[in-house]
Amino acid sequence: MIKININKNLHGSQADMLLDVNLEIKSGDFIALSGKSGSGKTTLLRILAGLETASGNLHVDDRVWLSESFNLAVQKREIGFVFQDYALFENMSVLENLLYVQKDKKLAQHLLHVTELSELKNRAPSTLSGGQKQRVALCRAMMKRPKLLLLDEPLSALDSTMRTKLQNEILALHKEFKTTTIMVSHDPSEIYRLASRVIVLEHGKIINDGTPKDILLRTSGSQKFSFEGELLEIKKVDVIFIAIIAIGQQLVEIVVTQDEAKSLRVGDLVSVSTKAFSPTIKQSKL
Template sequence: MIEISCKKTLSPSFTLDAHLNIKKGDFVAFHGKSGSGKTTLLRILAGFLKADSGYIKNANITFFDDYKFLAPQNRNIGYLFQDYALFPNMNVMKNLLFANNDKKLASELLSLVELEEHEHSSVAKLSGGQKQRVALARALMRRPDILLLDEPLSALDNEIRAKLQDYLIKIHESFGMTTILVSHDVSEIYKLAKVVYELNDGKIINQGTPSQIFLKHSGSQKFSFHAKILEIQKRDALYVAIVEVANQISEIALSHAEATNLEVGCEVLLSAKAFKINIKRI
């Protein structure tokens, strides 16, 4: 069990105040708007950032409290960044061995992520998806108890992203480690995570399975999902909202009352009920 109870003030207007327990071996996700505290919490857990007060414990190991601060290298945590953070002057195998000089394990991991034929390749010559697989293998070289994933797939195209999600599932099951993902992608969280912690303004405001968090039903409503207003147009007697939803652009007809309550940039919840698309500001 990972026990987290910590506070960190980053500015006069923002304080992270997080309290949660994560079961050993779970795949969990931190979800919320930009600036809600997701990455800050991840960095405090990793030891890259020191909390002002509180504690974090992993089973019988105290990462920090009022009397102790365990250095990042002593926490047995793997961290996968969005920007790979590989050494461009080293080949693939040397990048892995830099983390842990265990060639047998490095070969096993390269086989697991299907990169064994690239072990002597220059990192600079790899594709984005290949670089991220190398970074994932390197994060596992110390057989970490906890794997932290800070939006590691957000820069990749959808096809490569889907394949890497499959690798993450396979690796999580193979190693049995606790995995914590930070992501804005609801579909990615739904596919990967068992538990979701929703953050807003530095606090955990909701916790549950991906279905409980993201599948919001009401009456005869068939589906609902988040969207963002890109533009509101007036067309004759109607208003039309141009919205971004699931990486696609759609048009939604609005009543005058709905249009009055909306503005460009706001987030909304779209739902279908009785063959009509409803739109509600979040």
């Protein structure tokens, strides 16, 4: 069990705010931490890792990591941390990057096998692709068999195919090592696929906490589908108005009424829902 009760004054580019988080996380859970940029997600990870100070208390199982009079050193916290920028040692091979953390060659070879990196173990990080570097970073984070794995948008720079592959590998390692995992993500499909619980931060406070289905599937009443997206354009075609909306990585066209066209503005965050809808589904050709 992880018990978090911390607060910290943050000075952002937009405005100052108080990061104030009080929650409990069960051991072995996979938590997705979501929310707008600047809401305090990365700072919370850094506080858990001991990379930033804060007021309050942090208990991991039966150990105190943070109290008003004590702050456990980063090196003594049983964590793995995967950053967006990989943070690999360029002067070491892939295998050496792992063994630098823990001199356990058997574990290193196992992790490289699981992530399909065995043939690249003697390569330098500079010769690897982005996806390969991220897999090395993930393996390195697991070398101490951490109680707490912290992932700060680790897959945000990767294409969709590689993201899916690494999501599967993250989930496999999470289950094998029974690690409690907290991942910052803005990708609904990624959150739904990986997380058992979603915590949403806004301006330093928890505004939503529940299962991925409860948080992400925003339907109500008799609605069958509901999506949120950004309105990019409204154009008139003959006698009808068409709204162009960005939903995730996709653009969709929606027919709107004249009154709706007048009330909407480009840049608005809009909700698209339908009641009468008979979808078809087929496998995409990549």
